[in-house]
Amino acid sequence: MIATLQVQEPTDKPPDSSEVAHLQGVSKHFGEVRALHNVDFSVRPGELVALLGPNGAGKTTAVKLFLGLARPTAGKVRILGGNPVQSEVRMRIGAMMQVAKVPETLRVREHIDLFSSYYSKPLLLEETLIIAGLLEIKDRIFGELSGGQKQRLLFALAVCGDPDLLILDEPTVGLDVEARRLLWEQIRKLVSRGKTVLLTTHYLEEADSLADRVVVINHGEIIAEGTPAEIKSKITGRRIRCLTRLDISTLRSLPGVLDVQKDRDQFEIRVTEAEPVLRELLRRDSAVSGIEVTSAGLEEAFLALTQNNNGDSMPSGRN
Amino acid sequence: MTTASTMLMPTAVARPLSQTLTIYWKEVKCEFLTRLRLRAYSLATIGFPVMFYVLFGLVLNSKDAAIGSTHFATYLIATYGTFGVMGASLFGTAGGLAAERGLGWLQVKRASPMPPFAYFAAKVAMSVIFSAIVVLLLFTLGVTLGGVHLSPAETIKLLGTLVLGSLPFCALGLAIGYFAGPNSAVAIINLIYLPLSFCSGLWVPLTFLPNLLQKFAHVLPPYHLSQLALGIVGGGQHESNWIHWEVLIGFTLICLGVARIGFQRDEGKMYG
Structure with missing residues (x-):
């Protein structure tokens, strides 16, 4: 049928x-x-x-x-x-x-x-x-x-x-x-x-x-x-967690990084795309460890986007 | 800022007549089935006038009981008939309209290519059908159990008058339906329906009411419909039928005018 x-x-x-x-x-x-x-x-x-x-x-x-x-x-x-x-x-x-x-x-x-x-x-x-x-x-x-x-x-x-x-x-x-x-x-x-x-x-x-x-x-x-x-990708990006000896301002200066936060001894780096940032990270600090890449939770990311519609860190998809 | 674009009112679709008729037929059929299966409506609208008629017209009836020159059980067919027609019409139009308007169903229908008039026509047609059912039931009870004698001509005239008399109350129902909320509609209808019935002499013959109320009845539309019905069986106040018709027609037009204001107010909310 x-x-x-x-x-x-x-x-x-x-x-x-x-x-x-x-x-x-x-x-x-x-x-x-x-x-x-x-x-x-x-x-x-x-x-x-x-x-x-x-x-x-x-x-x-x-x-x-x-x-x-x-x-x-x-x-x-x-x-x-x-x-x-x-x-x-x-x-x-x-x-x-x-x-x-x-x-x-x-x-x-x-x-x-x-x-x-x-x-x-x-x-x-x-x-x-x-x-x-x-x-x-x-x-x-x-x-x-x-x-x-x-x-x-x-x-x-x-x-x-x-x-x-x-x-x-x-x-x-x-x-x-x-x-x-x-x-x-x-x-x-x-x-x-x-x-x-x-x-x-x-x-x-x-x-x-x-x-x-x-x-x-x-x-x-x-x-x-x-x-x-x-x-x-625009809304959510990725989240990289790792242990590194690089300091927070260096991490912030890496291309494609949106935000960095220190969580105990680990860093939590919010990025648009994970791969270029990881490459750069490994190049600058070969001892980087405990790398974990996650996508931001969909619902969570969506909420972040919509609750913050004037936010500067918000990439706008508007043409 | 750009100016708002001008919207046209819905234009008629070039449908073949047969299709338009099919839509109207199906709309009426569905409205009738919806209401028939909705026992809160069908049982109440048929049950109350029939119950009142059985209690007052049949149980309290005796062979020689009369009001004026009219046999008791016959007199009450006219008045409870008016009462039944009113109930079927008010609840049939206002109840459905207020709920469907308030709870989004009318909007679903308006978003479809349904001809808007079909929606209202179906509510009225369904109410008229239920009115006819109520009146025919009263006839059957009266003739079989109440010793009522009606000539075929009287039967047809009485049925025709009462069923036609449902239209003013359908108009009132549409007006109420446009101004009552979905939850308050039934209460509002009852607050209008029941006092109006009593004061128009539909429950207790007018002659048993205080003088003041008898006078007051003249401004009430159900009074005029009941007088038209009573006139057919030789009862009532024996006034000119023209007055009754004029009052009912005038009342219908006023109610339709009010309903139209409600319709436009809703459209304004929708389109404004």
């Missing part, structure tokens, strides 16, 4: 093939609160972009702007070559939003059937059920579903219209590891079918494992942008 789905032809390319969705100098204020400030970013066809940021960073606001559920205070929103409030544009978008309560007394298939009817060329009910992994429980009442199954139904409502662009707001929030991986698998399949996906997440791991491109946002501003590898 799944194999036949994968060989389906990719959907038509949008007319403006250089970008599917674009926020151009967009600001959004809610009264005094500045949810987004002068944000510029775009999503290109066939791409999976992750908008990464902690809670309250402005991710959901960006999603609402893309979906025409909010109007920018300043700037322009373009999506699929049009305006997000036009119904013909909405026809080509599938959205998964954070919702506190879904009507609980409808069956899974009834929910999907209704949403499918909104679109002009929806998938067959069975296809949607397979994609979202709901085939076995299609007759279940929504209120009886587990958290993961509920989330998969919302995912099914996003994909049932066979849209070109999927906008998924925190699709895996509250899911356990296994459910999260299942959903990732399904999202990857959509991209392999030629869909464009924009998702928001506050898990660096999720952005890393899924996205072609990651946009890091905090306090309503984009603070980094790049491939997951670039973001990770």
Whole structure:
């Protein structure tokens, strides 16, 4: 079944093939609160972009702007070559939003059937059920579903219209590891079918494992942008621990060193890339010992980045 | 700073008519199933008027009991019918709307290409269907157990009037749904519904109420619907039907206006 789905032809390319969705100098204020400030970013066809940021960073606001559920205070929103409030544009978008309560007394298939009817060329009910992994429980009442199954139904409502662009707001929030991986698998399949996906997440791991491109946002501003590898190296760098007779100021002067701290008799050196620093270290002190290279913990590094969005030591990925 | 781009209101999609009709049909069907299975709604909206009718209209009934010239059990079909229609309409529209608006579901639907009007139309249609169910149940009970005699013409007129009479209360429900929070909606509906029913003479015939209340009833929309219904079975205050219709139509328009303000306020929050 799944194999036949994968060989389906990719959907038509949008007319403006250089970008599917674009926020151009967009600001959004809610009264005094500045949810987004002068944000510029775009999503290109066939791409999976992750908008990464902690809670309250402005991710959901960006999603609402893309979906025409909010109007920018300043700037322009373009999506699929049009305006997000036009119904013909909405026809080509599938959205998964954070919702506190879904009507609980409808069956899974009834929910999907209704949403499918909104679109002009929806998938067959069975296809949607397979994609979202709901085939076995299609007759279940929504209120009886587990958290993961509920989330998969919302995912099914996003994909049932066979849209070109999927906008998924925190699709895996509250899911356990296994459910999260299942959903990732399904999202990857959509991209392999030629869909464009924009998702928001506050898990660096999720952005890393899924996205072609990651946009890091905090306090309503984009603070980094790049491939997951670039973001990770920019954000996290490496941590070298060692015993050396070099002094702290010498270590600080080595190229590529971000920060050095003395931890008892050992040094802890934060670097962008480990290898050049290690080479230099060994050249200057052949007696260096106890070398240990670790990557900074992903979540920890991400927190450091976002909590310190004006920090000078922060490498900015912005072009 | 660049100026905000002007947003258009959602434009109609060029859908074939058949597809639009399918959407409306499915929207109504799903709304009906949702509510039917939601026992807090279906049991209460059907159960309360039926229970009241059984207690007051059937248990307290006797062969010669009458209010004015109208047989007791027949009179109460008109008033408890109005009561039932009101409940089905207020809870059917306001309850769902306030919860779905407040807890994010309406937003999910608005992000989809659903025609926005279909959402409201479904709530109203579902309420009208439930109103019809309540009235038909009262008819059945009255005819089988209460000694009620209605000619086919009277039956159709009474059913038609009461079911059509659900529309003003659907309008009121939409207005409440736009201004009540998801948790307070049911309480607010009850605070409006129950006193309004009592003061309009839906529980106890108006003639048993103090003079002041009898006068006050004239400004209450349920009073006018019950008078239209009573007029069909020869009861009530025998005023001109035009007054009743005018009050109900005026009330509907005012409520729709208030609901529209709420709708635009929400859109303003969304788009502003």
